[in-house]
Amino acid sequence: MNAAGTAGDGGNQRRIRVVVVDDHAIFRSGLKADLDSRIDIVGEAGSVEEALRVIAEQRPEVVLLDVHLPGGLGGGGREVISKSAHMLGSTSFLALSVSDAAEDVVAVIRAGARGYVTKTISGPGISDAVIRVADGDAVFSPRLAGFVLDAFGTSPSDIADDELDRLSARELEVMRLIARGYSYKEVAKELFISIKTVETHVSAVLRKLQLSSRHELTKWAAERRLL
Amino acid sequence: MTSPAQRPPLFRSGDRMIAGVCSGLAAHLGWPVKYLRIGMVLASFAGGAGLMFYAWLWVLVPTADEGARRLASSIGPAVSASLPAPNAPLSAGGSPSARPAVPWFSGRRFQYGKELLLGAGLIFVAGILIARQLGVDLPLGTLIPAAAILGGAAIAWMQLDETRRAGLVDKTKADQAGGWVRLAAGLALVVAGVLVMVSGSGSWEQTWLALLASVAVLGGVVLVLLPWGLKFWRDLETERAGRVRETERAEIAAHLHDSVLQTLALIQRRASSEQDVVRLARAQERELRGWLYRDQAAGSGQLADRIKAVAAEVEDTHGHMVDVVSVGDTVMGERHEALVQAAREAMLNAARHGGGTVSVYLETSDAGSEIFVKDRGPGFDPEAVPKDRLGVRESIIGRMKRHGGTAAISSGPSGTEVRLSLPAAGPDERNGEGRP
Known part of the structure; x- marks a missing residue:
């Protein structure tokens, strides 16, 4: 659907190769219609096995991945990511979900996804998110930011703490603003920093979320049956 | 069992000497x-x-x-x-x-x-x-x-x-x-x-023999009937499990019928009005989500639950999406009710005058509770609000001040944000709570 618009794109923009993984065909076609011309959909899949095959064949830059998928061992999107772990260097995963249950979201993030958005996101919103992920940045929805604040606590770190276990004061500020519904641009304006700096902070938070074995985080996750 | 129809059925009564x-x-x-x-x-x-x-x-x-x-x-x-x-x-x-x-x-x-x-x-x-x-x-x-x-x-x-x-x-x-x-x-x-x-046999010896024979026969009967008995027992178990499943299924079916199917029917009838469809879909989504993921342990007297309920109400009346993100939670107190009402007013304003999704963020910690309500409307000048408009001045700022909190409004071309802050119970209230 969007393939027709490539010629008029000015040529200076690279097109991002994307695979869409979702078990609902209606949602896939809706998503294809929504994604703008900077994005090239090179494959689709509706189950864990199909997704693994298509991703291995196409080696896309970004995989738009539904959290809930049939097939495989029942692990859904998380299983797709962990079985494609060897490609995480070249392929980024952006999780999509109708569910905003913490267990679903945090599980895919900890498996290696670069971000999470809800399926009610707007067309331009999802395109921006794909491009951001393709550039190596992280995409946080307000709700994911809320989960992070919930898990890491809302007080800034002391110097004594392991750096993975707490968010810095700046990271907390960024997370708070995202949870309040600010876009990266608005966060940058509010904090008088550049968008690039915002992206750095968000990526750092994502890394902490993925790597931290902090007691509170594991406890938080265990309470929600995430581990 | 063959009693005439007019007769009460034969049951052992609860009013009894021995067994009724x-x-x-x-x-x-x-x-x-x-x-x-x-x-x-x-x-x-x-x-x-x-x-x-x-x-x-x-x-x-x-x-x-x-x-x-x-x-x-x-x-x-x-x-x-x-x-x-x-x-x-x-x-x-x-x-x-x-x-x-x-x-x-x-x-x-x-x-x-x-x-x-x-x-x-x-x-x-x-x-x-x-x-x-x-x-x-x-x-x-x-x-x-x-x-x-x-x-x-x-x-x-x-x-x-x-x-x-x-x-x-x-x-x-x-x-x-x-x-x-x-x-x-x-x-x-x-x-x-x-x-x-x-009683018929004369001697005990004969009786003994007869008994032996009976036992043998009984053993044979048991041998024959055992598989049947086991099957009977398994059937009983299966039937019981099936009945439990059936009950659960019936409950789910009843719920889906009352909620989802009704909403789908409404959506088909109102397909021409986009706003109605969105509103119906959102309300149904919220209801279904609440049913599927509701936390059984959490009581309904929590601040986050109240804020979510208020957001749902605003969403229903105005058809604007209101997204609530909450971090931490606390038990509702009297002052929290004021906070909820102020937040409600802010959400109503955002839904009325703002555009797009209204974002609500609630953060509760030991220090107190903060609520941020943000919209993406054209914005307005808080100083330019006429004196007679009570919405912002009274319902939000005044109410927060009366309960020891603060309210701030910042508005710009990219939207308006209302920040409500309520510190944790001050010494006055602690004393008040301490009294029996």
Whole structure:
């Protein structure tokens, strides 16, 4: 659907190769219609096995991945990511979900996804998110930011703490603003920093979320049956 | 069982001396209980006929609530030991003292039942001994085996726990009266057969041989019937599991019907109005989400729940999406109610004047609670709000100040944000709470 618009794109923009993984065909076609011309959909899949095959064949830059998928061992999107772990260097995963249950979201993030958005996101919103992920940045929805604040606590770190276990004061500020519904641009304006700096902070938070074995985080996750 | 239609069904009554047989029978026949009881006692002296009859009815006639349960089970799944017995007033007859329904062979009655049975047995034995003393010739050779068989049957029956018994009874009465007739006939045949065998044979040696043969035959029968019995048992288990599943499925189906299907029907009818469709879809999504993921442990008196409920209300009235993100939570207090009301006002303003999704962020920590309500509307100048507009000035800023909190509004071309802050309970309130 969007393939027709490539010629008029000015040529200076690279097109991002994307695979869409979702078990609902209606949602896939809706998503294809929504994604703008900077994005090239090179494959689709509706189950864990199909997704693994298509991703291995196409080696896309970004995989738009539904959290809930049939097939495989029942692990859904998380299983797709962990079985494609060897490609995480070249392929980024952006999780999509109708569910905003913490267990679903945090599980895919900890498996290696670069971000999470809800399926009610707007067309331009999802395109921006794909491009951001393709550039190596992280995409946080307000709700994911809320989960992070919930898990890491809302007080800034002391110097004594392991750096993975707490968010810095700046990271907390960024997370708070995202949870309040600010876009990266608005966060940058509010904090008088550049968008690039915002992206750095968000990526750092994502890394902490993925790597931290902090007691509170594991406890938080265990309470929600995430581990 | 073959009573005319007008008669109350034959149940053992809750108003009882021993097992409620007499009063049940009285209600069934429409005779006074007293005469029936006297008659039963008198009949007992006629070779124990009354006792036998009583025991027979005790075993075969269900209690009122058990009967009710059976009636219910023929309509729907019977999970209701506590089901109010609709037949109780009927079967209790003249006695309106509707006691709380006691399940068949329930623990409390069971205790007394055992002792009563034992007592009855002892009285029976004593009666025989006295009769022998008085020189009456009793057919001991018949009475002792009969008593043994009855006792054995009673013990075997008691061993089953209540649910199994109910299950067995359910099964045996699968074809109602026919099942009971067969069971009774079989029991009577066995008893009669053994009696004839024991009393008919002259010597104990022959009896011994006959007993051996019987045991062999019984063993054979058990061998043959065992697979059938096991299958029967498994069927029973499967049926019970199936019934549980069926109940769950019915609950889910009922819920989906009441909510999702209704909404889908509404959406089809209103397909032309995009705003209506979005609103319906959002409301349904929220409701379904609440049903699927609701935290059973969390009470409804939590701040986050209240904020979410208010957001849902605003979303319903204005058709604007209101997204709530909450971090931390606290129990609602009086001051929190003011915070909720101020937040509601802010959400209403955002939905009315702003555009797009309204973002609500609630953060609760030991220091207090903060709420941020952000929209993406054209913005306005808070200083330029006319004095007579009470919405912002009174409902938000004034209300927060009165309860020891603060409210700030920042507005720009990319949207408006209302920040509400309520510090944790100050010393005044702590004192207030400390008073009994």
